[in-house]
Amino acid sequence: MTEPRRLRGHNAAATCCIASRVRPGLVATAAEDGFVCWYDLRCKDMLFTMDVRDGNPVSSLCFKPGNEDIIYVSAGNQIKCFDLHMTASWKQLESYNYNKDEINQIACHPKSSFLAAADDAGDVKVIDVHQKCLYKTLRAGHESVSYPILKIDLQQCSIPSLEIMGRVKLSCCLSAMRLRRQLITGGLDSKLVMWDFSKGRPNKIMDFGISAFCCSLILCSGGGDAAQCCNPAFVHALVVPDLDIVDKVGKICVAARGDGVVNIINIDSELAALKSKISTKPKQNTKSISKSRSPTSDSQSAVQNDKNLNLDYSMGGHVSAVSSVTFSMFGEKGKFIVSGGNDKSVKVWDWSKAYDAARTSNGDDLLCCNISLRKKVNWLCTTPSDSENLVVCDTSNVVKVYTIG
Template sequence: MSETESAAAAERKPRRLRGHKKGAVTCCVASSARPGVIASSGEDGCLCWFDLRAKDVLLTIEAANKPISSICFKPGNEDFVYASAGNEIFSFDVRMGPQSKPLETYNYNRDEINQIAVTSKGFLAAADDSGDVKIVNTIQKCLYKRLREAHTSICSSVQFIPWRPWTAITGGLDSKLAAWDFSKGRTLFSIDYGSPELQNGSSSGSTGQCFNPAFVHSVAVSEEGILGGLYKVCAVARGDGAVDVVDLEYELAPARSKGPPRATTSTVSSKGTELGDGRSNQIQVKRIHLDYTMGGHTAAVSCVAFSAFGEKGKFLVSGGNDASVKIWDWSKGFSSETNSNAELVLDIDVKKKVNWLCTTPTDSDNLIVCDTSKVVKVYDFR
């Protein structure tokens, strides 16, 4: 996106996708096999399918009699979708149409589920309010592992790491990010964003944010091979308005050597002196910190996603409670070049708090936003 295109996109009104009956749209996911196909879930308990080439909703399934918190496609067969509602997980075959009934139901979680994720090998992860993550084997239809004791509060997010088949990463409202070997049920590393070292090392101490804890609200893991295979990272949406990007291979290195987990207590701000005073050629940046000083969020960041359009993964998209969506050219922050910083390339005022977002390419680059309304918004960067 050029600067002209960015400015035009910021002023452009979004296309509105209607299908949910009431309440907020809670989640959206984009099909990787069929560009332009979007699934969304809502507080009305419905799942909706949209094709951006069509005007109206393609399919609506009344999936649950309670709000749906999270959805995900089954990798390799996106006719199947998983949805969580309350402490249960349901799977549906969209080919069965509006009258589709759950094919499978899992209720291993004791508390309300906040996010689910699934692998191509059939492992399903569910993070819940107790702080636990349950790993379900959907092929054998049984509980595989219980991941616990890393989080002391609500576990808000979970994702699998695609290039490490037995590794998952979780975030919680205890301000912790944890990576797991879920085959053994043990943590590989943990970062505490609430620790004094990290709080003092970041620049997110603005007047509006100094009292907001660095809760982890969302985690996004990059796909394997993005940007020429140079980066294997995850992005972290924080309650203090900041977004962190973490080099996962660096953090996981101690685990490969079978040594004790390394205490992680330092961070490098992409706006800090480490990257801007000529010393960056001697510093190997392993984390970048995107906050209000760079034009970032002024309230909690609710979600993050790596872009699927253009050069895949080039942009990081974040949405927040400040009713804005930010698009970052993030990889510059990992560059060893002097004065090469991550930068904000687009700021969109979406008018309402953002619950979730995703991206998909069709004839144009599309950003899909779920906010506190019942309408899914699509921003088109043609």
């Protein structure tokens, strides 16, 4: 792997990036300094910068589908809409201030006028950008939960002993992506929620939960001594395939989890299983389910669901939390899944091998590229170019650009 190209312009850690699909080489990056920097990778210098901060770091970027002259930027609890026309004379069009807490991720529906914003409170605000108003608030899918904080003692015996040290409460909804009729969210309660968008309530809740937490004792190496990394299965990021590749890869969702797993979830299979479960009549002498019962919660991790696929450390994957994940835009679109994590690495997965030829792959050949970094990954994206097609934002103020393939 050759040395990456370095994009300079930020004065604080880069938080996110986005690449144009229709203008190969055009990339926008954002950072904790509250600026958005624009680059054309075919040129040497930065194109221009946008000061959008109002005292807040930028947390997420999103193009308007079908019109990349319009970009949405989230900073603090506010979303701003800018008209670019790819010149330095950009102007702000609208701003939305419906979220009460800091926004973590925004996402546009590819065919409609809806913009979803997930915040620290666990709420998802759905905004109709054509009508310029709040369309719906989705809540009760994510909740505040307690996780045990475990101390791992490697000195007592060959098998680590676990000691409960305390509990911490976390409540957050980190990502929002909409796939056709589904709005999908994930959060720091280790839940992935598939929403009934029209009714504004959860259709299905997948709880990766405490079982995945206790099973994720991942061997790491540091300073020559073996160590253990034990993280809850928080859902840090989500991605769904773009509409131009969904027919080829299927209706799937990829989750970046805190236990180091990149989880590929078959949405059709999950919803079909839910529909089958609901339509099954209860047996005699059994208690029928009340209509007021909460949505179905799948307490089994995706490891136990043969419809889904886990890319984990046993395949050469991450040994710490996965912070970002995306599909490849270069070459055969969607062929690769690219993930970055707190273990200072980027993994490129040829995940399609696991689905070809009735899953003849044993998983050992899915990881096709591993990039070691000096900093933890905050975000990454890919471009449709043949070269300089992977953009990585780490915890430094310099954005790195790699060539894959």
